[in-house]
Amino acid sequence: MSNRHRHDFSQLSILVVDDCKFMRMVLERMLEALGITKVRFAADGFEAWDQINELEPDVVICDWEMQPEDGPSFVRRVRLDPESPCRYVPIVMLTGYTEKAKVTSARDFGITEFLAKPVAARSLHARLVQIVDNPRPFVRTATFFGPCRRRLNLPTYDGQDRRGQHDEIEI
Amino acid sequence: MPKENLPDVPAERGKTWHQVIERPNDLAKKVPKTGGKDPERAIAQAEQIVGKLEAEYIDKLGQDIDRLEAYGRKYRDSRDPRALDSLFKLIHNMRGQGSTFGYPLITDIGRSFCRYVRELPEEREVTPALIDQHVDAMKVVYKRSIKGEGDEIAQAVVEALADAVARELSR
Numbered sequence: 548m549s550n551r552h553r554h555d556f557s558q559l560s561i562l563v564v565d566d567c568k569f570m571r572m573v574l575e576r577m578l579e580a581l582g583i584t585k586v587r588f589a590a591d592g593f594e595a596w597d598q599i600n601e602l603e604p605d606v607v608i609c610d611w612e613m614q615p616e617d618g619p620s621f622v623r624r625v626r627l628d629p630e631s632p633c634r635y636v637p638i639v640m641l642t643g644y645t646e647k648a649k650v651t652s653a654r655d656f657g658i659t660e661f662l663a664k665p666v667a668a669r670s671l672h673a674r675l676v677q678i679v680d681n682p683r684p685f686v687r688t689a690t691f692f693g694p695c696r697r698r699l700n701l702p703t704y705d706g707q708d709r710r711g712q713h714d715e716i717e718i
Numbered sequence: 719m720p721k722e723n724l725p726d727v728p729a730e731r732g733k734t735w736h737q738v739i740e741r742p743n744d745l746a747k748k749v750p751k752t753g754g755k756d757p758e759r760a761i762a763q764a765e766q767i768v769g770k771l772e773a774e775y776i777d778k779l780g781q782d783i784d785r786l787e788a789y790g791r792k793y794r795d796s797r798d799p800r801a802l803d804s805l806f807k808l809i810h811n812m813r814g815q816g817s818t819f820g821y822p823l824i825t826d827i828g829r830s831f832c833r834y835v836r837e838l839p840e841e842r843e844v845t846p847a848l849i850d851q852h853v854d855a856m857k858v859v860y861k862r863s864i865k866g867e868g869d870e871i872a873q874a875v876v877e878a879l880a881d882a883v884a885r886e887l888s889r
Contacts (some may be wrong), residue, residue, distance in 0.1 A: 550734035555754035559745070561728035569778050573771060573818065582755045605745055612810055632721055635741060643832075664814030665825060668764035670759060677759050679749045685739040687725040695738070 554676060557651035562596040562604035564621065565641070574608065574641075583674070583698055592616025596624065599708070603633050606678060608662075611642035611649075613685040619656050626657040626693050635685060635696075637678045641666060657693025659683065760842040768818060775819040779860050782812055786853045792848040802844055808836050809852070818862060823868050826876045827864045828853055855879060 559582055561573050571588050578586050587602055589595035591613040599607070607625070611618040621639055627632050637659040644650070646664045653661055660674045683694040725737055754760075789805040792798060813828025831852040835844060855875050858864070864872050 552751035553754040555752065557754070560844050567815075569775070570811070570815065573768065573815075576767045576771065577764045578758045580767050581760045605748060612807055614807075619780050627724060630721070631724075634722060637745075643810055643828075643838065653758035654832065665762055666814075667818075668761045668768070671764075672761055676757075679743075679745045680751075682745065684739070685741070687737040687739065689727050689731065689735065692724060702798065 552676075554582075554679065556582040556675065557584065558680075559583055559675075559699070560587070560602065560604045561606045562587050562589060562595060562598050562602065563620070564589045564592070564607065564613070565610040566590050567610070570610070574666070577666070577671060580714075581668070581672055583675075592618065592624070594623030596620055596654070599625065600632050600636050604636065606675065607636055607638045608641050609638055609658075611640065611644055611653075619653070622653075622658055623656050625645065634692075637682070639674050657691075659694045666670065769820075774818050775815065775821075776860075778865075779812070779821070779824070782808060783853065783857055783860055786856070790846065790853055791847045793844070797843065797852050802835070805849065806832065811845065812856070821859060821871055822864045822866065823876060824856060824866055825881060827859070828857045830876070830879045830883050834886065845886060850883060851882065852879060 550673045558718075561588060561647050563571055563577060563578075565574070565588075568590075571590075578584075578614055587598055587604070589598045593616045595607070595609070596616075597605070609618045609621060618640060619704075622640070625636065625638065626634050628634075638657070639662050640653045640658040641662045641664060642649075643664040644653075650661055659678060662670055662674055685693065686695050725739065728735065785808060786805060789801045789808065792801040793805065809831050810830045812831060813825050814825075816822060816824030816828065831849075833847060838844060858875070859868070859872070867873065868876075
């Protein structure tokens with residue numbers, strides 16, 4: 548069990564992308580309590596793009612609804628733009644959207660983990676441990692590039708939990 | 719780190735062509751499984767911090783409700799889609815924060831409103847009265863500081879809103 552370990556997150560850098568100042572502050576304090584102090588912020592996708600070019604974070608936590616550039620557009624750029632400085636960076640989509648259609652589309656534009664708001668410290672910790680201990684391979688097809696979609700932690704998924712296994716990809 | 723190109727897709731490929739890209743787990747080197755905080759204590763500390771932010775959240779909730787009322791008035795008077803857009807985005811954010819700070823009724827009311835706006839067919843106009851009912855319900859939660867699931871009356875109000883939305887959508 549991952550929780551038996553005492554992961555030392557002190558060297559991990561995280562970029563938080565959220566248009567709500569209050570939410571940014573909440574996440575900063577939560578991450579700090581979990582031992583993560585290298586945290587930077589952006590209020591939308593355009594700001595985040597500047598930040599990743601400067602910082603190259605180890606993990607990005609990204610909201611969905613933002614202006615002028617929203618989360619989905621930013622994630623697509625990170626994965627697909629020829630100039631992306633870190634197309635393989637793990638991206639946690641943190642959003643109030645939990646409807647199946649939204650979650651599925653988030654999976655299809657290349658997020659690594661999905662975390663539903665309201666955010667709970669335990670879930671946030673679990674996602675970070677998952678990213679570090681059990682990274683997902685990337686998959687390239689004619690129409691997709693991103694983390695293997697068969698291992699995404701979907702809130703709507705109620706089948707068998709096979710996250711720990713490395714299943715062979717079926718396209 | 720040098721930029722990594724997007725893997726090419728071969729011009730001559732079968733329908734099932736795909737490439738699985740396994741990468742070295744650099745994050746595991748950066749985040750050792752020992753030497754960090756005890757996860758249970760770190761999570762408890764993070765939750766405690768969220769608890770301390772509650773007072774700030776309450777202030778913000780009051781300000782957000784004032785803004786909702788202003789957007790609602792503007793929409794009622796002008797039917798300006800930008801006012802509705804601002805209203806939706808604000809409620810969407812509020813919905814994401816409510817449960818984090820112990821006010822799940824704000825999340826429930828927000829969810830009801832977001833469902834209404836998202837599922838209403840494009841050719842139909844959002845009803846100002848239904849906006850008012852949702853904003854008024856949030857105001858009651860705020861003014862009476864109704865934490866948790868609230869009493870039977872609070873539950874009945876949330877259910878009545880969800881019913882009103884269902885009726886409106888099925889018209």
